[in-house]
Amino acid sequence: MRSSIKSSFKLAAACVFTLGAFGASHAIAAEKVTLGVAIPTATHGFTGGIVYWANQAKRELEAANPGLKVIVKTAGSTPEQANQVQDLLVVNKINALVLLPLESSSLTQPATQVKKKGVYVTVVDRGLSSPAAQDAYVAGDNTAFGRLPAEYLAKRLNGKGNIVVLRGMPSTIDNERTAAFNDEIKKTPNIKVLDAKYGNWNRDDAFKVMQDYLTRFKQIDAVWAADDDMAIGVLKAIEQAKRTDIKEVFGGAGAKFAVKKIIDGDKLVQADVSYSPKFIYDAIKMTANARLKGESLPAKTIIPSVLITRENAKQFYFPASPY
């Protein structure tokens, strides 16, 4: 893990100061920025995308800015990530950190320690327990992730029908999305949510859950699979059962294969909602560019989740990304 050995240049001590409301850029030409990026390892499609986009940002930024060094670390567990954050500070002498915490509460303390040492901390996706531990927060829009499919499905079914729901893993993100979906779908009283079971953001588990839904419910009009990986399992189960009552399978996150289906005019997958791992790329770029100029980021940046349909799908299709 301690692979990158830093040359011993001294960092300008006064690199951390925030900008006034006027936004005049106090560009310090020789400012060196060493940016640490701590993200989860690629354990499934989404985190695979995170790693891909983080490295993409590193390549582009380092090519464009000779004074900038970006160090990407991936962790498989919370303690590992906490150690990495510490190493980034002590060994790599970072002065900016972009952190996608594996878990909010356990990473709050390590992030606070780093911030106290004068490092600029941008937290991505999952907020820390205490906002004081971060300088900036960049996240996707989990509410829209649940609300947009509900709006879309209500319209798609003309306000009437049966929906089954697959949930991810028991977690805050999943709860937020599900709550937003339920709040929105309730506005259409003739739409009934038959059941919502966990598919663990996993294709195989989603396949089983959907098989059992199909056994149990004779009339299903739409499926909110809540994730593009789960949608794959759902589609296979429907295909196997040869059921024709289902009109739409709505995934989520905008994985490339799902966006491809929308572009190709699939019968069951006609829309999706974006929640791209690309936000790590945006967060790294925003942080690096701001720090190079000595500026700070807005306290909270929400990367909006938008509805992907055939009209705008091309904008969301990144064939080179693993996700």
Added chain:
Amino acid sequence: MQPTPTTKPAFSIAGLQHLKGIGPVLALVLLCIAGALLNPDFATIDNMMNVLTRTAFIGIIAVGMTFVIVSGGIDLSVGSMAALIAGSMIVAMNALAMSADPPSPVAIIALGIALALAFGAVFGVAHGLLVSRGRIEPFIVTLGTLGLFRAVLTWLADGGALSLDFNLSEAYGPVYYQSMLGVPIPVWIFALVALAGVVILNRTAYGQHVQAIGSNEQVARYAAIRVDRVKVLTYLLLGLCVAIATILYVPRLGSATPTTGILWELEAIAAVVVGGTSLKGGSGRVMGTVIGAILLSVIGNILNLTSIISVHLNPAVQGVVIIAVAYMQRGRR
């Protein structure tokens, strides 16, 4: 392995086997009655076939696992191994399909299947040699390969998913989805593997040697059993079982991801133990394992077909049933 203080060799208590077998069967019957009462759709042929088909992967692996556990070993890597074999198969088959002069889809699939079996055999032999000749605890060997196999797959997939070429996927799909005489192909294969397992464990000298080693390795050595060879063979058998399961798994979704086969090892081990095989080794029953595997997936199926309890508590139900079934077999080791 510590020599276990048994007073008589395990393979002489075959007479007790009928008695021992009742626990899991009884639990399965009770569960099925409960399932049918809770939701009449449970007792349909379609649902039964769904459950048996999805049990096939874990079931086939668990049959192989029975041999390893009876011999006193363990294999934690089977889920990762299945994922890696699936990924390698897909990569190789896609490469063949993309080549300048591609063979017919059937030939590509046949090659993919052969490759899967070869990989399973090689991984199994590697485990066996590390455990027997290398004298490393099987827990550690397979814990190591658990991480290794999955990491290689994740690397192959670049963290994302490996998907089988569309045309190949269409041609290969029937291996999972097709039925013969109304019974899906994976269920047939599961039955054949289970039958082979029963015959090998109970009706061959090799099966007796496996049980003898698990019962008391020192005594087995003195009895001129070639312990190392028998052990390597148990891991080889398991590797082949994992390969067979993977061959059935790939056509289902036509893809492998870093979450493929996650925790399969625990499900397989649970099926073996719930089926009445002692983790200490020495004796075990393949049919018990089969019942155990079916039992575990029936629980999940019933929970999906009903909404009596909070979804958060689903794993708790499975936990309670596992402990309850184990309780029914207590003291009969």
